[in-house]
Amino acid sequence: MKPDRRTFLRVLGAGSIGAATTGLFGGSAAAATVITMRGGGDDIWGTADAFHYHYTELSGDFDVAVQNTGIDNVESWTKAGPMVRESLDPDSKNVMVRRRPNGEASMQYRPEDGAETDSVGGTSADWLRLTRHGDTIETYRSTDGETWTSINTLGADDISLGDSVYVGLAVTSHLSGTLATATFQSLSGVEPDRNRDIGDVDVAGSVENTTGVPLVSTGDVTDVGPDSATLTGELGDLGGADSADCYFEYREVPTEAWQTTESTQLTSSGAFNVEADDLTERRYYEVRAVADTADGDTAWGAVSTFSTPSPSNSEVPADAGPDSASQFGPSDGFADAAPWLDDDTPVIVITEPTRRQLEKAVTVDGERLVVFETSGTIDLGVRDLPIPYDKCYIAGQTAPSPGVTLVKGRVNIAASDCVLQHVRVRLGDAGIDEPTEDWALDTVNTADETENNVIDHVSASWSVDECLSVGYETADTTVSNCLVAEALDDSVHPKGEHGYGSLIGNDAKNVAMLGNVWAFNTDRHPRLKEGTESVVVNNVMYDFEDGTWLDPDTEASIVGNAYLQPNSEKANVFAEDGVDTAVVYLEDNVTDDDDVAMVDDDVTVVDERPLWPDGLAAMPSDRTFEHNLANVGARPADRTATDERILEHVELGASYLVDSQKRVGGYPDLPVNSHELNVPNGGTRPWLRSWSRRVETPRR
16 A cells, blocks of 8 residues: 555645744734735736736845635636736736645746746645845745745846836636635735736736634644544634634535534634544545634635545456457557556546536546546536646546537646546537637647557547647657547638648657547648657548648658548658658558559658557558447447447548538537446456446447
8 A cells, every 4th residue: 555645645725823823034913814816817827927916016135925825726727826027017027936726836937028938846835935135036835834945046047137026926717707716824025005917817806805814724634544534723813703613624526515524612723633434435535624713704724635545455456357349458559558546546436527527536636547427418618628637547438328528628638647538529619709729729639748648449529620639749648449530620720721630749759549540630640740759550541631641750650551532642641742751661551542652752661660569469451440440439339429420421431521510410418327336445457447348349
């Protein structure tokens, strides 16, 4: 058993209440003061910012410290914290010590006006500190307001600020039309005297200062067992009341309702604790301390997250259970599918088909297996669904029939060591009337610089950019058994016609595309961009203008594919004119149009595979078409009408493009069915494979 899975995972705002009143700068506060800020805006990032700012103008040196006691989880990149900026223009150079909803404290800065923002990583902390001494900016984090850890130091070569600057607190929701609330206390070193929105903010922000309020903090969770844990907290200030009833609220992630413990009455500041003894094994829980004062005020501590362990482990071998019904399993490429997953991994159960539940699950910062007790259509609300933290396994095969389909948003795997399996994602134009860069999105992708990700048995359609892509400078990515179809052609992309299948970003290494079907897209089947290293094995490319496109300095092994119904005279495997540094190994690829060459003269064809996953066995190409139509997409044995229609059109030899999902029936409205899952204490991997096999066994 790994100790970190038994104990407290992440505290979002827990800290020393003693430090809240006597922190770094000494002295004792006469009464607690809480600053409540609400801010919208798309982000504090890139080349320009949009946020709410509570600030003053300062000259010379400063030393600012504050405790961020809470921040709304509007988006994973919602952020709050102290900031210095040279001007109030959106593109001003600045430095910020930021805190995110997962509790991570880190630093970001824009070195010049209008330049791209950069960041330096962090770890969990709720005290933030920003200092200036001459030309040097220093940033710190702390869990108690007394012992400080340096995040980073910037000199004049990194950022040069004028003598007169603006210093204060900043909040952005990362979602322009929605406000995020952040609370601060024990602010030292600056006295903000004004506030305003900076940049393009759809909803006005605000600041409220409250004095003489009660304060309570959520402490560590201790003695964590499979069904119980000791919850700890500290009452820091009664806010002038004679007494307070102190207790805890807790809930399993991602459920909505809080459960309440028994209370302890305190007449002075001090610690309190309660044992929660009705927990479920292998689950994540949120907890917060609460104080109800005799004067009628209520104070909440920040939310912390912890996980309960498995009570025991069976001797079920990890490799037990049925194999995939397909020729290709999730680990047959270069990626090792979720090597971290074992019988201790916490499980998050989705019980209703809502963005709120799924987003809560994927934004837990820790190993997690996401399973489904519900089917249905999950409306992403015309927003991205990022997976921002490593080690997330989304197991759509566990849902009851007909499974889950995500609509009106992109699934962006912005982390490493993740698996996305047996879900359908359909982006569409989502009611966007005019072309917009903000909605020029893929349907599913892995983000730049991620590694060891698997996308298996996913249906990705109705993209505005590409249907399914792999990010730049990634490593060890597998895309297997996916249906990549009906990219929107002449839709809402600002560049115009853009019905593309898949793009493999520059310098992506060890990308395996196995047993997929690309259909009814114009281009990129797939496009292997500059410096990529890929294998393209036993895929069907159907009804396309451009097949597999190789950029300079690419290496690829292209084996056993079927290039069917090409709509141009361009070779199925090609490079741009004049590109002579694309290297490819070709074996057993077929086409149904003898007038179209398999490879053009600009591609360097070699006799040995430049790369190949260990143990990968390709099928003969004469099996590819029938095998793939039986095995691709989410839940081949339990397909929805959209996937059935697409594959039937492939079988019938149809040729068409789609400009809007409205032309082919519109967004689906799947029935909401439910069942109860019994996640075993042992044999998690075989259990998942058995669910996969149930929905994969071909009916054709």
